[in-house]
Amino acid sequence: MNAWEAVLLGLVQGLTEFLPISSSAHLRIVGELMGSDPGAAFTAITQIGTETAVLLYFRRDIARICAAWWRSLRGDHGTDWRSRTGRGDHDAAMAWYIALGSVPIVVLGLLFQESIENTFRNLYLTALMLAAFALILGWADRIGAKRRTLRELTPGQAVAFGFAQALALVPGVSRSGGTITAGLLMGFTREAAARYSFLLAIPAVLGSGFYQLVKSAGEPEPGAPGAGATLIATLVAFVVGYFVIIAFLKIVSTFSYTPFVVYRLGLAALVVLLLLVGVLEPGGTTATTP
Numbered sequence: 414m415n416a417w418e419a420v421l422l423g424l425v426q427g428l429t430e431f432l433p434i435s436s437s438a439h440l441r442i443v444g445e446l447m448g449s450d451p452g453a454a455f456t457a458i459t460q461i462g463t464e465t466a467v468l469l470y471f472r473r474d475i476a477r478i479c480a481a482w483w484r485s486l487r488g489d490h491g492t493d494w495r496s497r498t499g500r501g502d503h504d505a506a507m508a509w510y511i512a513l514g515s516v517p518i519v520v521l522g523l524l525f526q527e528s529i530e531n532t533f534r535n536l537y538l539t540a541l542m543l544a545a546f547a548l549i550l551g552w553a554d555r556i557g558a559k560r561r562t563l564r565e566l567t568p569g570q571a572v573a574f575g576f577a578q579a580l581a582l583v584p585g586v587s588r589s590g591g592t593i594t595a596g597l598l599m600g601f602t603r604e605a606a607a608r609y610s611f612l613l614a615i616p617a618v619l620g621s622g623f624y625q626l627v628k629s630a631g632e633p634e635p636g637a638p639g640a641g642a643t644l645i646a647t648l649v650a651f652v653v654g655y656f657v658i659i660a661f662l663k664i665v666s667t668f669s670y671t672p673f674v675v676y677r678l679g680l681a682a683l684v685v686l687l688l689l690v691g692v693l694e695p696g697g698t699t700a701t702t703p
Contacts, residue, residue: 414638416645418447423459423646427653430463431611431661433550433590433673434680438539441584442684445536445693453530454625455638455646461622462650467611470658474612482508503564507612510566514575515616521579522621533583536695540684542585547677550594554670557597563605570599578613585681588614593670603665611658 414422425443429436437456444451468475481504522529577595581588589610596606638646687693 414447414451414642416642419638419642419645420649421447422451422455423462423649424653426456426459426646426650427463427466428657430460430650430654431589431657433587433593433670434677435539435543435581435585435587435590436460436463437581437584438543438587438680441534441536441539442680442693445696450534450696451638453534454629455643457618457621457625458629458643459622459646459650460618461626462647463654464615464618464622465651466654466658467615470655471611475615478504478508478511478612481505485509506566507563510568510571511613511616513568514571514578514613517572517575518579518582518617519620522582522617525582529582534696536684536688536693538583539585540681540688542583543677543684544681546580546586546590546594547674547681550590550597550670550677551674553594553597554603554674558600559597559602561599561601561605563601563609565601566609573599574609574613578610578617588618590673603670604662607662607665 422440422443425439426436429439440451440456440459481502485502485505485508525533574592574595577591578588580586580591589607592610592613593603593606596609597603601609684693688695
């Protein structure tokens, strides 16, 4: 992978990570059009760039949540059980809910690691997920009550958000799309679901990214992009991702998710067409040990 190809993939990652259209699917498709699948490790590492953009944009919220969580651990709110578990403080509760909601993707990510890196990357499956979750997102946006704020979040709903996020282990689902859809079905506003999607992704994405970074340093995937190309893509993803966050939060406060639904359906149809005419190869075969 040369520098310009790295810039292109970084641009794709930054533009698509926070939109409900699946960044992993776009990297998989664009990478294949460029000549080869960049791999799950490359995707995970470049997501460090976009999550760094989240840390920068939400820095005040994150600092406040972490401080409140630390106070709840120390028992600074007193000895009342509700205070010590963060139930009496919204910011401390958010920290616990983010931790709770991160459990499903960690567990499922470890259990299905081989499938995530191989079988789940089949482009026919990617196209199916793009189309199926487009319809689910559109349905959720239409029937959702859109009344609840994040102050009404409960432990059960935090876990539900977590399982929805874990669906994004399959390219085509979309991390933000899965969590936003779950939020809409549970009655949260579009903005509340989107903001929680950003915050919930931080532990999972950074954890996955740094795990793959360390793993790749020791055992690079055959044919994987080099360290220089990966760094360029990650930096581009960070810069582009920051501005996408700003734009997306403004868009969801005003408009529906219909344009994203239409886009996902169109992309799914295009991928299937390109597969049928041989422009794209499905890939996603299970790795074998020589």
